[in-house]
Amino acid sequence: MSDIRSLLLIDDNPRHAEAFRAALHTATHGPFKAHWARTLSQGLERLREGVWAIVANLYLPDSQGLDTFNKLLQSAPRVPILVLAGAEDEDIAAKAMQDGAKDYLLEGHIDTYSFARAIRSVAERDVAEEALFTEKERARVTLNSIGDAVVNADVLGNITSLNAVAEKMTGWTCDDASGKQLDEVFRIIDDSNRTALPNPLESEVRGNNTDGLTSNCILIRRDGKESDIEKRAAPIYDRLGLIAGTVIAFHDVSASKTMSLEMSHLTHHDPLTDLPNRLLLKDRLSQAIEAARRNDTKVAVLFLDLDGFKHINDSLGHAIGDKLLRSVALRLVGGVRSSDTVGRQGGDEFVVVLADIKHAADAGSAARGVLTALAASFPFDPHDLRITASIGLSMYPEDGDDAETMMKNADTAMYQAKVNGPNNYQFFKKFMNVRAIERQSVEADLHRALERHEFILNYQPKVNLGTGEIAGGEALIRWVHPDRGLVSPDQFIPIAEDCGLILPIGHWVLTEACRQAREWIDSGLRIVPVAVNVSSLELRSEGFLEGLRAILKNSRLDPCHLDLELTETALMRHAGPTVALLKDLKSIGVQLSLDDFGTGYSSLRYLKWIPIDTLKIDQSFVQSIATDPGDATLVSTMISMAKGLKKRVVGEGVEIEEQMTFLQALGCDEAQGYYFSKPVAAAQFAKLLEKRPAPFFIPYFPTLPFPIDKPARISRTAKAH
Ligand code: C2E
Ligand code: MG
Numbered sequence: 001m002s003d004i005r006s007l008l009l010i011d012d013n014p015r016h017a018e019a020f021r022a023a024l025h026t027a028t029h030g031p032f033k034a035h036w037a038r039t040l041s042q043g044l045e046r047l048r049e050g051v052w053a054i055v056a057n058l059y060l061p062d063s064q065g066l067d068t069f070n071k072l073l074q075s076a077p078r079v080p081i082l083v084l085a086g087a088e089d090e091d092i093a094a095k096a097m098q099d100g101a102k103d104y105l106l107e108g109h110i111d112t113y114s115f116a117r118a119i120r121s122v123a124e125r126d127v128a129e130e131a132l133f134t135e136k137e138r139a140r141v142t143l144n145s146i147g148d149a150v151v152n153a154d155v156l157g158n159i160t161s162l163n164a165v166a167e168k169m170t171g172w173t174c175d176d177a178s179g180k181q182l183d184e185v186f187r188i189i190d191d192s193n194r195t196a197l198p199n200p201l202e203s204e205v206r207g208n209n210t211d212g213l214t215s216n217c218i219l220i221r222r223d224g225k226e227s228d229i230e231k232r233a234a235p236i237y238d239r240l241g242l243i244a245g246t247v248i249a250f251h252d253v254s255a256s257k258t259m260s261l262e263m264s265h266l267t268h269h270d271p272l273t274d275l276p277n278r279l280l281l282k283d284r285l286s287q288a289i290e291a292a293r294r295n296d297t298k299v300a301v302l303f304l305d306l307d308g309f310k311h312i313n314d315s316l317g318h319a320i321g322d323k324l325l326r327s328v329a330l331r332l333v334g335g336v337r338s339s340d341t342v343g344r345q346g347g348d349e350f351v352v353v354l355a356d357i358k359h360a361a362d363a364g365s366a367a368r369g370v371l372t373a374l375a376a377s378f379p380f381d382p383h384d385l386r387i388t389a390s391i392g393l394s395m396y397p398e399d400g401d402d403a404e405t406m407m408k409n410a411d412t413a414m415y416q417a418k419v420n421g422p423n424n425y426q427f428f429k430k431f432m433n434v435r436a437i438e439r440q441s442v443e444a445d446l447h448r449a450l451e452r453h454e455f456i457l458n459y460q461p462k463v464n465l466g467t468g469e470i471a472g473g474e475a476l477i478r479w480v481h482p483d484r485g486l487v488s489p490d491q492f493i494p495i496a497e498d499c500g501l502i503l504p505i506g507h508w509v510l511t512e513a514c515r516q517a518r519e520w521i522d523s524g525l526r527i528v529p530v531a532v533n534v535s536s537l538e539l540r541s542e543g544f545l546e547g548l549r550a551i552l553k554n555s556r557l558d559p560c561h562l563d564l565e566l567t568e569t570a571l572m573r574h575a576g577p578t579v580a581l582l583k584d585l586k587s588i589g590v591q592l593s594l595d596d597f598g599t600g601y602s603s604l605r606y607l608k609w610i611p612i613d614t615l616k617i618d619q620s621f622v623q624s625i626a627t628d629p630g631d632a633t634l635v636s637t638m639i640s641m642a643k644g645l646k647k648r649v650v651g652e653g654v655e656i657e658e659q660m661t662f663l664q665a666l667g668c669d670e671a672q673g674y675y676f677s678k679p680v681a682a683a684q685f686a687k688l689l690e691k692r693p694a695p696f697f698i699p700y701f702p703t704l705p706f707p708i709d710k711p712a713r714i715s716r717t718a719k720a721h
């Protein structure tokens, strides 16, 4: 050290002062500067200027014994003090040592050498203490600045220190905790069974090992609050290698634990309804099957698909669709036992796993229960929605003994339930798999049907109810299958839509219908518009407009002789772009009809501003007008509404005379149905066109067969708004 260190001798003995000076001169830990005070008061005076160490005789003219030491210690608590005493006063010197003196020299041994030795030892100790202090300070600052909590305890388990984070996490201050037992301050329990965990010191003493990272731990604070922690503990050894204590480091993992729980919830649940998703459902089903195998019971899978959900979603929008799905989920959950699992497969498909049931009949009644639960309407202002479901059931062990087979077979049974009509359930039967395979083979054949020219068009007349003349013809596709014979569009159009083949097929229908219309015109027949059904997918496909223009151009057919029939669903999907599309179609000059009117969820206000020329009332209403006064009222309302909107109106599916007269009486413009003619081949349709008036026409019958109610509701399924 290069600084000059001041040493103060307080002693009235000049011999001592001489020896002191000499000792400093020779001392190796210098350089030193000696100061000499003869009395305590002089010494205290000198202390004000600062000294590095004091050598003081306890017996001074103005102060005697331990009192001298105490006064010095009080004035300079941090300065090392060395005391001198008479040979007979060793016990007082020793007492001064106990109180903090660094060393003492006794009269008779005070000389240059002993002074030098004592000063050296103070200097050496000073360096060591300095180093120790720095080290401790570094440890203290480190401990308080790391994010982890750190607790120290001695070998008896008494707390020796807590850093700031540990104070915060345990709720104990370091002062309060010091000397307390580890178990009291650091209370930890197992998070799975909530039993007390042994404190790390115990295992260290027992096994002499370092406690690895443990994360299944809950720390209970002093105030009883709990937090998930991850802890690590390590023993402290003394110089002999014996355990002297322990250091426990820990941190709060509550947030990350919550997050990982949330992540796991997300991967296993459907975000819309919060029901178990496919993954979790499969897992639960496998567990239910395992349990049933052990207990010799049964498991049922109910595969549920909402009927007509797509219509609601397309016409009322996704927000309403989502709301409905959430409400359906709630009803399903409310309708089963807590041991059963309700999950969402995706879209409008739900699955219910009935665990541990005795008879298949129980599954049947559960399915009926689900249908009943869904039967009440869903009041979503301003709509009062009704929805039904089709349910397929499969049973363990009859229909499969693993989750995958059970789900597949319940799905197959659900398809059958759909075919059988809405709002019913079907148990899986082996033959159903044959149907599923058949569907695949239809799809395979459909791919070849166009190039093999297996499609034909039939035409069904629309009749003017005022004049009895044919007012138009609807082109209806037929598939002449080499093995199956005539396949109706209901059997293959949905499959063609699923696999995308509807686009080339639709293109062919338009081309053929336009060609045929031109041929009839060229052969001098009376000109009537030909109607072509266009599916939603075609309408929305890229290049539909250009394709249509090209077809019209090639066939040289005046666009006003082509009538495109679009369904409500096709139109209501996206209000904006559809209107634009319809306007484009109208600008080409074709006519537009709204097919199957009344079965969708069209907003009536919307009807006012879409450029549609004709409304075709769905045959389901027409067919019951003569028997169901409610439907009669609906049809009458639809007709007056169409008139109000200045649209032509066509009644579909007229099968008997009463239906026709009814429509006539209500002022319906045109009608179509088996009563007039079934769809017929082109040549036959040409023959019908030649006759005038049409052979089937019966003039207007002025009195209605039965009275009808006043118009009330407009749509069968959705409220007017
Ligand atoms: P749609 O457009 O509503 O056609 C009327 C359907 O009702 C036709 O069935 C027709 O034969 C049937 N029908 C007509 N009068 C009566 C009647 O008095 N009683 C009964 N019960 N039914 C009658 P079809 O030909 O089987 O066609 C069914 C549906 O398939 C059509 O319904 C249409 O949506 C679709 N479709 C037919 N051809 C095509 C086509 O070329 N392209 C597209 N995308 N769809 C088509
Ligand atoms: Mg049609």
Ligand code: MG
Pocket: 595, 596, 616, 618, 619, 652
């Ligand atoms: Mg129709």
